[in-house]
Amino acid sequence: MTNRIDFEAHFYFPELMEYFAKRTDYPIYDPETKALQRSKDFTLKHPYRLTHLQESFAERLSMMDAHDICMQILSVSSGIDFLSAEESIEWCQKANDYVYAGMLAHPGRFQGLAALPIADIDASLQELDRCFNELGFIGWLVDSNFGTSYIDDKVYYPLIKRLAEHDGLLYIHPTQPIDNRLKGLGPQLAAAPFGFGIDVSIALMRMICQGIFDELPNLKVMIGHLGEIFPYIMKRMNDKIRGYHSIAPAVNKELPEYYFQHNIWITTSGHFCPHAMRCAIDVLGLERILFGTDYPYEYPEEIDAFFDGLCLSKKDLDQIFWGNAEKFFLRSLK
Numbered sequence: 001m002t003n004r005i006d007f008e009a010h011f012y013f014p015e016l017m018e019y020f021a022k023r024t025d026y027p028i029y030d031p032e033t034k035a036l037q038r039s040k041d042f043t044l045k046h047p048y049r050l051t052h053l054q055e056s057f058a059e060r061l062s063m064m065d066a067h068d069i070c071m072q073i074l075s076v077s078s079g080i081d082f083l084s085a086e087e088s089i090e091w092c093q094k095a096n097d098y099v100y101a102g103m104l105a106h107p108g109r110f111q112g113l114a115a116l117p118i119a120d121i122d123a124s125l126q127e128l129d130r131c132f133n134e135l136g137f138i139g140w141l142v143d144s145n146f147g148t149s150y151i152d153d154k155v156y157y158p159l160i161k162r163l164a165e166h167d168g169l170l171y172i173h174p175t176q177p178i179d180n181r182l183k184g185l186g187p188q189l190a191a192a193p194f195g196f197g198i199d200v201s202i203a204l205m206r207m208i209c210q211g212i213f214d215e216l217p218n219l220k221v222m223i224g225h226l227g228e229i230f231p232y233i234m235k236r237m238n239d240k241i242r243g244y245h246s247i248a249p250a251v252n253k254e255l256p257e258y259y260f261q262h263n264i265w266i267t268t269s270g271h272f273c274p275h276a277m278r279c280a281i282d283v284l285g286l287e288r289i290l291f292g293t294d295y296p297y298e299y300p301e302e303i304d305a306f307f308d309g310l311c312l313s314k315k316d317l318d319q320i321f322w323g324n325a326e327k328f329f330l331r332s333l334k
Contacts, residue, residue, distance in 0.1 A: 052296035088117035139169030267292030
């Protein structure tokens with residue numbers, strides 16, 4: 001048996017779904033059709049996903065035990081970020097408290113990535129401090145955009161700085177892109193097949209170009225889906241930036257590869273392709289890759305089959321499954 005630490009696992013909780021059901025603007029949940037509308041381009045009505053997003057901790061533990069998952073790092077699924085500042089303050093606190101209750105009831109089995117009311121920076125700072133100082137979370141899951149702005153915008157820098165002071169993890173998670181060229185043609189363009197990865201890649205590259213990692217050299221950032229586009233284009237980025245970095249408006253001091261060696265990690269969540277895994281290992285190295293599932297948006301049985309079919313040694317797999325997690329992110333829990 002191999003124990004696995006899952007860095008991307010999502011949830012909803014009953015009280016939140018009841019609230020979504022009362023809304024007339026996005027996000028809207030229809031309990032009769034069991035459809036959650038997040039935007040004009042994206043409606044979640046997959047029975048498996050919606051059912052397991054709302055499962056109890058006991059039900060979740062049963063799945064985890066069946067698939068050798070010793071711990072899930074939990075993050076609330078998309079929706080809270082669409083709410084007004086006042087609503088978001090209330091529901092982020094409730095989501096974080098929900099995770100904390102699971103941590104207390106099942107010690108060592110669950111950990112948390114904070115949900116923050118991003119529309120109110122002061123409230124977000126307070127909630128971030130609470131999540132670290134009182135709840136014992138290890139990071140903050142942030143969307144790749146907030147509808148009209150991105151995480152790299154200067155207004156959010158105090159949050160990123162405070163997170164780095166807590167030695168916390170910033171997990172950049174995709175959401176519907178802002179770019180109008182990615183809208184109007186449904187989820188094929190706007191969601192997981194294409195737009196999600198593009199939006200995360202832009203958000204992270206802007207953080208690099210704006211020198212955020214130079215200002216905060218201890219900042220830890222993680223992205224899913226085997227690094228989105230970065231492993232594939234890393235060499236080209238480095239080669240071309242060497243040629244015109246001095247005349248570009250970007251202010252980063254190092255090449256992108258440097259930050260992927262010192263500040264950035266990736267997970268396997270939602271991208272279970274052996275060729276992509278090989279590329280990520282070759283370009284980034286095993287030390288930068290951690291296990292993630294994107295549960296319940298992906299099926300545990302298919303994830304197991306993917307890892308069983310990889311030509312990797314048990315030592316290499318263990319490094320991905322739990323070794324890197326314990327070395328870089330869970331040290332404070334020991």
